[in-house]
Amino acid sequence: MAGAAVTGYRSAGAVNPVTVNSFAGEIGALRPAVRDLVRRRMDVLAPAYRLMYAEPLDVSRAAGAYLFDRDGRRYLDLYNNVPGIGHSHPKVAEAVATALTEANPHTRYLSEAVVDYAERLLETFAVEARPPDRVQFCCTGTEANDLAVRIARAAAGRVGVIVTQHAYHGSGGLAVEASPSVAPGEDWVFAVPAPLDGDPAAFAASVSAAAAELDARGFGCAALLLDSAFTSDGVVTDPIGLLGPAYAAARAAGGLVIADEVQPGFGRLGDGWWGHARHGVVPDLITLGKPMGNGLPIAAVVSRSEIFAAYEPAYFNTFAGTPVTVAAARTVLDVIIADGLIEHARSVGARLLGGLQGLFGPAAVRGAGLYAAVDIHDPAGRPDPAATAGLIAALRRRQILVSATGPGGSTLKIRPPLVVTEADIDHFLEVLDDELPRLVG
Amino acid sequence: MAGAAVTGYRSAGAVNPVTVNSFAGEIGALRPAVRDLVRRRMDVLAPAYRLMYAEPLDVSRAAGAYLFDRDGRRYLDLYNNVPGIGHSHPKVAEAVATALTEANPHTRYLSEAVVDYAERLLETFAVEARPPDRVQFCCTGTEANDLAVRIARAAAGRVGVIVTQHAYHGSGGLAVEASPSVAPGEDWVFAVPAPLDGDPAAFAASVSAAAAELDARGFGCAALLLDSAFTSDGVVTDPIGLLGPAYAAARAAGGLVIADEVQPGFGRLGDGWWGHARHGVVPDLITLGKPMGNGLPIAAVVSRSEIFAAYEPAYFNTFAGTPVTVAAARTVLDVIIADGLIEHARSVGARLLGGLQGLFGPAAVRGAGLYAAVDIHDPAGRPDPAATAGLIAALRRRQILVSATGPGGSTLKIRPPLVVTEADIDHFLEVLDDELPRLVG
Ligand SMILES: Cc1ncc(COP(=O)(O)O)c(C=O)c1O
Ligand SMILES: Cc1ncc(COP(=O)(O)O)c(C=O)c1O
Numbered sequence: 030m031a032g033a034a035v036t037g038y039r040s041a042g043a044v045n046p047v048t049v050n051s052f053a054g055e056i057g058a059l060r061p062a063v064r065d066l067v068r069r070r071m072d073v074l075a076p077a078y079r080l081m082y083a084e085p086l087d088v089s090r091a092a093g094a095y096l097f098d099r100d101g102r103r104y105l106d107l108y109n110n111v112p113g114i115g116h117s118h119p120k121v122a123e124a125v126a127t128a129l130t131e132a133n134p135h136t137r138y139l140s141e142a143v144v145d146y147a148e149r150l151l152e153t154f155a156v157e158a159r160p161p162d163r164v165q166f167c168c169t170g171t172e173a174n175d176l177a178v179r180i181a182r183a184a185a186g187r188v189g190v191i192v193t194q195h196a197y198h199g200s201g202g203l204a205v206e207a208s209p210s211v212a213p214g215e216d217w218v219f220a221v222p223a224p225l226d227g228d229p230a231a232f233a234a235s236v237s238a239a240a241a242e243l244d245a246r247g248f249g250c251a252a253l254l255l256d257s258a259f260t261s262d263g264v265v266t267d268p269i270g271l272l273g274p275a276y277a278a279a280r281a282a283g284g285l286v287i288a289d290e291v292q293p294g295f296g297r298l299g300d301g302w303w304g305h306a307r308h309g310v311v312p313d314l315i316t317l318g319k320p321m322g323n324g325l326p327i328a329a330v331v332s333r334s335e336i337f338a339a340y341e342p343a344y345f346n347t348f349a350g351t352p353v354t355v356a357a358a359r360t361v362l363d364v365i366i367a368d369g370l371i372e373h374a375r376s377v378g379a380r381l382l383g384g385l386q387g388l389f390g391p392a393a394v395r396g397a398g399l400y401a402a403v404d405i406h407d408p409a410g411r412p413d414p415a416a417t418a419g420l421i422a423a424l425r426r427r428q429i430l431v432s433a434t435g436p437g438g439s440t441l442k443i444r445p446p447l448v449v450t451e452a453d454i455d456h457f458l459e460v461l462d463d464e465l466p467r468l469v470g
Numbered sequence: 471m472a473g474a475a476v477t478g479y480r481s482a483g484a485v486n487p488v489t490v491n492s493f494a495g496e497i498g499a500l501r502p503a504v505r506d507l508v509r510r511r512m513d514v515l516a517p518a519y520r521l522m523y524a525e526p527l528d529v530s531r532a533a534g535a536y537l538f539d540r541d542g543r544r545y546l547d548l549y550n551n552v553p554g555i556g557h558s559h560p561k562v563a564e565a566v567a568t569a570l571t572e573a574n575p576h577t578r579y580l581s582e583a584v585v586d587y588a589e590r591l592l593e594t595f596a597v598e599a600r601p602p603d604r605v606q607f608c609c610t611g612t613e614a615n616d617l618a619v620r621i622a623r624a625a626a627g628r629v630g631v632i633v634t635q636h637a638y639h640g641s642g643g644l645a646v647e648a649s650p651s652v653a654p655g656e657d658w659v660f661a662v663p664a665p666l667d668g669d670p671a672a673f674a675a676s677v678s679a680a681a682a683e684l685d686a687r688g689f690g691c692a693a694l695l696l697d698s699a700f701t702s703d704g705v706v707t708d709p710i711g712l713l714g715p716a717y718a719a720a721r722a723a724g725g726l727v728i729a730d731e732v733q734p735g736f737g738r739l740g741d742g743w744w745g746h747a748r749h750g751v752v753p754d755l756i757t758l759g760k761p762m763g764n765g766l767p768i769a770a771v772v773s774r775s776e777i778f779a780a781y782e783p784a785y786f787n788t789f790a791g792t793p794v795t796v797a798a799a800r801t802v803l804d805v806i807i808a809d810g811l812i813e814h815a816r817s818v819g820a821r822l823l824g825g826l827q828g829l830f831g832p833a834a835v836r837g838a839g840l841y842a843a844v845d846i847h848d849p850a851g852r853p854d855p856a857a858t859a860g861l862i863a864a865l866r867r868r869q870i871l872v873s874a875t876g877p878g879g880s881t882l883k884i885r886p887p888l889v890v891t892e893a894d895i896d897h898f899l900e901v902l903d904d905e906l907p908r909l910v911g
Contacts, residue, residue, distance in 0.1 A: 066580050073588040075606035075771070075778040077785040080578055087580040091573035109575075111788060117571050126567035130558050132532035133765040134550075137521055139507050139528040147514040165516035167642075168609040168767045169789060175642040200787050201608075201616040202643025211783050319788060324574040326609045326767040326789035330516070337516040342652050344518040346641050347552060347760060348610060348767035 050421055050432045052080035062099060063087055081432065082425050091116030094449040096430065105429045105453055107445040110400075113295055113320030114364040115448040121323050121360045128356040136166070136350045146355045149362055153302040154331065159311050163337050166350030167328040170291040170318030171199030176344065177314040177330045178203040178252055181285040184313070184339035187249030191239045191279065193223040195436050197261040198254060198289055207254055210261055217248045223262030224271055233274030240282030252314075253279035253286050257304030258293035263435035264395045264402035264442070266298060272308040285336070288312035291328070292400070295320045296365050296447065299375030299398025307397070322357035370447040374398040377451055381443065384458040388465065399449065402434065403441040412439035416468055423464045429457055491862055491873045493521035503540060504528055522873065523866050532557030535890040537871065546870045546894055548886040551841075554736055554761030555805040556889040562764045562801045569797040577607070577791045587796045590803055594743040595772065600752050604778050607791030608769040611732040611759030612640030617785065618755040618771045619644040619693055622726040625754070625780035628690030632680045632720065634664040636877050638702040639695060639730055648695055651702055658689045664703030665712055674715030681723030693755075694720035694727050698745030699734035704876035705836045705843030705883070707739060713749040726777070729753035732769070733841070736761045737806050737888065740816030740839025748838070763798035811888040815839040818892055822884065825899040829906065840890065843875065844882040853880035857909055864905045870898055 056064055066087060067080070086104070090097040093115040096104045106116070114121070134140060147164040154160040167173045182188055190207050197211065198204045205212045209220045219239040224232035240250040253275065259265040276286045293304030294317055300307045303315070313336055318328035326348070348354070365371060378398040385394045385403055393404045405420065407413040417439045424431055434442040445453070497505055507528060508521070527545070531538040534556040537545045547557070555562070575581060588605040595601040608614045623629055631648050638652065639645045646653045650661045660680040665673035681691040694716065700706040717727045734745030735758055741748045744756070754777055759769035767789070789795070806812060819839040826835045826844055834845045846861065848854040858880045865872055875883040886894070 063580065066582055066585060069589070070580065070585045073585060073592060073603070073605060074577075074791075075604045075773075075785075076775060077606065077778065077781065078577055079784070079786070080580065085580050086575075087582070088573045088575040091575065096573070096575070096579075111576065112574070117573060119571065122567050122570035125570060126563050129563035129566055129765075130560065132529045132537070132558060133553070134527075134529040134532065134537070135552065136515075136519055138537075139504065139511065139521065139526050141507055141528070144507060144511045144514060148510070151514060162514070163516045164514060165518060169613065169787060171613065171787070172610065172642055179642070200785050201613055201620070202645075204643075205783065324570075324789070324792065324794060326795065332516075334517060337518065340518065342646065343520070344516075344641050345520070346610060346612070348765070350515075351765065353765060354767065 050081050050418065052082060052085045055083070059084060083422055084425070086430075094446045094453055103428060105457065107443050107449070107457060108430045108432050109446060110292065110297060110444040111319045112323050113297070113447050114323055114361055114368070114370065115446050118323055118360070118364065120364060121325075121357050124356040124360045125325065125353055128353045131352070133351050133353045135347055136345070140352050142352045142359070143350050143355050146359045149359065150329070150331070153362070156301070157306055157311055159333070161315060161331045161333055163332060163334045165330045165337065165344065167330065167346055168326045168349050169199070170289075170316065170328050171201050171204045172346065172349075173291070173316035173318055173328040173330050174198040174204035174207070174254070174287070174289060175202030177287045177316050178207065178254065180330065180332065180336060180340040181252035181287060181314060183341065184336050185249070185251040185283055185285055187251040187283060189217045189219060189243030189246070189248035189250050191219050191221060191236055191243070191250060191253045191284070193255065193259060193262050194220040195223065195262040196220070196254070196256060198256070216246055217243070219243050223259045224265055225263060227265065227268055227271065229268070229271050229274045232271065233278040236275045236278040237282065240279065240284065244282070250279060250282040250284035252284050254289060255287070256289045256292060257308070258298065258397070258400060260292040260400065261434055263404070263440045264400060266395060266397040266400070270308055272305060272310045276310050276312070285313035287314045287316060289316050291316060291318040295361065296371035296374055297398055297400055297444070299371060299378045301371070321361065322354050323361050325354045325357035327354040327358050365447070374447050377449060377454055380451055381454045384454065388458065388461055399445055399447055401443040403443070404435070405439050405441060412437045414439040417441060419468050420464065423468060424460065427460045427464065429460055491522050491859065493523060493526045496524070500525060524863055525866070527871075535887045535894055544869060546898065548884050548890070548898060549871045549873050550887060551733065551738065551885040552760045553764050554738070554888050555764055555802055555809070555811065556887050559764055559801070559805065561805060562766075562798050565797040565801045566766065566794055569794045572793070574792050574794045576788055577786070581793050583793045583800070584791050584796050587800045590800065591770070591772070594803070597742070598747055598752055600774070602756060602772045602774055604773060604775045606771045606778065606785065608771065608787055609767040609790050610640070611730075611757065611769050612642050612645045613787065613790075614732070614757035614759055614769040614771050615639040615645035615648070615695070615728070615730060616643030618728045618757050619648065619695065621771070621773065621777060621781040622693035622728060622755060624782065625777050626690070626692040626724055626726055628692040628724060630658045630660060630681075630684030630687070630689035630691050632660050632662060632677055632684070632691060632694045632725070634696065634700060634703050635661040636664065636703040637661070637695070637697060639697070657687055658684070660684050664700045665706055666704060668706065668709055668712065670709070670712050670715045673712065674719040677716045677719040678723065681720065681725065685723070691720060691723040691725035693725050695730060696728070697730045697733060698749070699739065699838070699841060701733040701841065702875055704845070704881045705841060707836060707838040707841070711749055713746060713751045717751050717753070726754035728755045728757060730757050732757060732759040736802065737812035737815055738839055738841055738885070740812060740819045742812070762802065763795050764802050766795045766798035768795040768799050806888070815888050818890060818895055821892055822895045825895065829899065829902055840886055840888055842884040844884070845876070846880050846882060853878045855880040858882060860909050861905065864909060865901065868901045868905065870901055
């Protein structure tokens with residue numbers, strides 16, 4: 030274990046899951062309207078832009094758990110976790126429009142709505158043992174992770190960061206440096222294998238070994254930065270208690286713990302608000318994003334005041350924590366509570382996970398609530414990215430949207446808006462049952 | 471000059487302009503309603519948050535160039551450049567609300583509105599000699615500058631970045647490392663004095679000296695990163711042609727040039743869309759933000775495809791370039807054109823600058839269009855931050871909002887929404903004329 034860990038970051042060599050389910054640029058095969066738009070897009074957007082699916086989807090309307098293309102065809106969206114309370118939620122549209130007609134000052138002016146939201150957000154952590162008491166707003170998950178690492182460094186008086194080998198924490202700043210799935214590693218980043226085997230002690234041992242290596246490199250361990258559900262390492266949600274020993278190992282080495290809740294947060298796992306809390310652990314810093322504003326750019330670092338106080342540079346983010354995006358975020362909290370979406374995620378998620386286990390076998394399925402991962406194997410039991418891609422394309426033809434994740438891109442990733450219904454899930458399971466014999470095993 | 475430049479970044483020791491006009495925490499002196507809200511805010515927001523003014527402003531409504539406090543008192547806003555087309559613009563509210571009820575997919579799906587906007591945005595550069603042809607959306611100016619530096623590094627095959635001594639380019643990532651006004655410097659950043667003397671050759675010489683020093687440090691010069699109006703160095707807009715020799719010096723050293731248009735862009739200077747174009751120069755990368763979406767979080771890196779292509783890592787920003795924020799940005803372009811706001815900024819700005827010159831003397835005033843800076847001196851001609859603060863507070867009492875900038879915080883910063891009227895400016899000049907005798911000289 031320690032041996033594997035000490036190979037560290039540069040050896041990760043992940044297949045970037047981003048590129049697994051991408052449109053490959055075969056323009057000729059597309060329908061004319063789509064082809065023209067793809068061409069125009071390629072002529073003006075930077076070359077790093079990617080489209081999903083061999084036939085990219087031109088989205089003209091969206092509602093609840095459905096996307097509609099230009100021709101009005103409806104797709105069941107089992108992939109987009111940003112619109113957690115449902116695409117184009119009317120209450121979000123209303124709250125945002127109202128804020129836009131009232132006022133949208135930045136945070137150097139007073140705004141009661143922003144204070145109010147921060148109070149409400151902190152309440153979601155109140156059940157925890159040593160709850161965070163302060164919020165710093167950002168616009169993106171990337172910004173939140175960048176800032177959290179800076180704060181952890183200041184508080185720890187160290188530099189090194191431990192992540193998992195296929196982690197994704199953002200597209201820029203220190204967040205991309207700490208994302209082995211995207212960037213070539215810097216020496217202060219050390220990547221350990223995600224605990225896909227579900228062994229808390231072995232995971233903790235590799236964190237300790239990583240911290241020792243960071244000490245040896247002269248950086249020390251400033252932070253253990255973990256997605257609380259390891260969503261880009263293939264999704265690991267169990268056993269409950271998985272994170273405790275690793276958190277302790279990082280702290281024993283003088284580091285802080287940052288819980289990246291950008292994917293698992295806001296009730297996604299159907300068991301309280303936050304992925305780390307499910308494991309009964311208390312991080313030092315927590316980063317939020319994606320579903321926070323149902324698609325409006327809002328993110329946050331949440332922590333305790335004494336930890337924030339360690340970071341001295343002024344932090345001012347022009348657009349963050351302003352009434353317009355906060356109006357969306359406030360609506361998200363209200364709707365999750367009023368509509369019981371966490372309980373809904375738990376019960377509909379149980380149906381989803383149970384159904385997947387029935388189809389693929391219990392060993393192939395991981396997840397909790399409405400976050401599910403299914404390892405796709407070839408008949409010899411090896412990871413099968415081609416079959417995974419085939420399955421995604423077949424579902425796309427049947428108007429169901431999922432995608433892939435994991436080191437080799439051979440893990441189905443399923444994370445619908447929380448408002449997906451039992452009937453939607455049953456339909457998905459039936460279509461899977463129908464398509465599977467043609468594709469795998 | 472070279473001597474001063476070679477002192478480099480760590481010696482900058484700027485008074486952070488962010489803290490010049492801050493509420494100092496004297497809660498007791500505030501009116502009860504404001505006091506309670508400030509208390510609640512301090513209890514939940516991170517300690518890095520700052521409020522402006524000795525008596526913070528509780529904004530309940532905003533329209534055009536006016537802010538209204540909780541008691542309905544109206545303030546003339548001569549400071550906020552984010553709502554360029556005016557606070558709470560009804561067309562922005564309408565466009566955003568419509569997009570929110572239709573669809574807001576991320577950039578791995580097709581959306582004609584996003585392609586359309588990118589086309590329109592690129593048209594604003596069409597008058598330039600070698601216009602950029604591709605857009606990469608971000609959510610904040612920080613993200614845009616972070617990415618632009620990464621791209622420049624990849625394209626140049628070098629690491630070092632040259633900035634000015636009191637520059638501000640962002641709150642995180644490589645942008646904050648390259649912001650001497652906030653962060654302690656890293657060795658790959660070298661800061662040169664801003665050309666406050668308006669001498670293009672001397673400025674170019676200090677860029678050459680900085681590049682040589684970065685070569686000597688082993689980093690080389692990847693980029694010269696300049697705010698096209700040097701807005702946090704005290705505002706330098708003239709003479710026309712100021713930037714050309716410095717751009718050439720950076721290129722002679724193997725570096726690219728990044729024009730930070732977050733402050734001067736979108737017509738602010740009353741002379742075309744972009745601050746760099748006013749000087750007849752062509753940057754390699756251009757970063758946009760602040761007024762781009764009139765307050766919605768949207769920013770961009772604009773460049774040529776071959777430069778973008780040098781940067782290999784995948785770039786995906788969950789919230790960037792989505793229909794909702796693009797709807798706001800599209801409205802901004804449309805309104806600037808339909809309402810002739812660039813010409814308006816030029817004519818109203820000329821009145822503002824002329825009036826300020828009459829009051830403070832031509833030597834104390836810099837700026838172009840609706841971006842004005844006034845150096846405030848004591849009777850002996852020394853920079854006077856106390857008088858500057860006094861003037862800002864006096865204007866605040868007279869319900870006019872401005873703030874301070876510059877190394878010592880002794881420069882008034884005036885940059886109203888572009889829709890400010892001649893009558894507003896005349897009122898401001900009259901109030902200034904009235905208050906000045908009590909405060910300075
Ligand atoms: C776990 C995790 N952290 C951080 C991020 C970055 O978020 P953003 O795209 O808003 O910068 C992502 C985005 O996919 C993510 O999945
Ligand atoms: C010149 C300049 N560049 C970049 C930024 C960073 O923009 P943001 O706050 O959106 O990250 C600012 C913000 O004040 C700025 O003034």
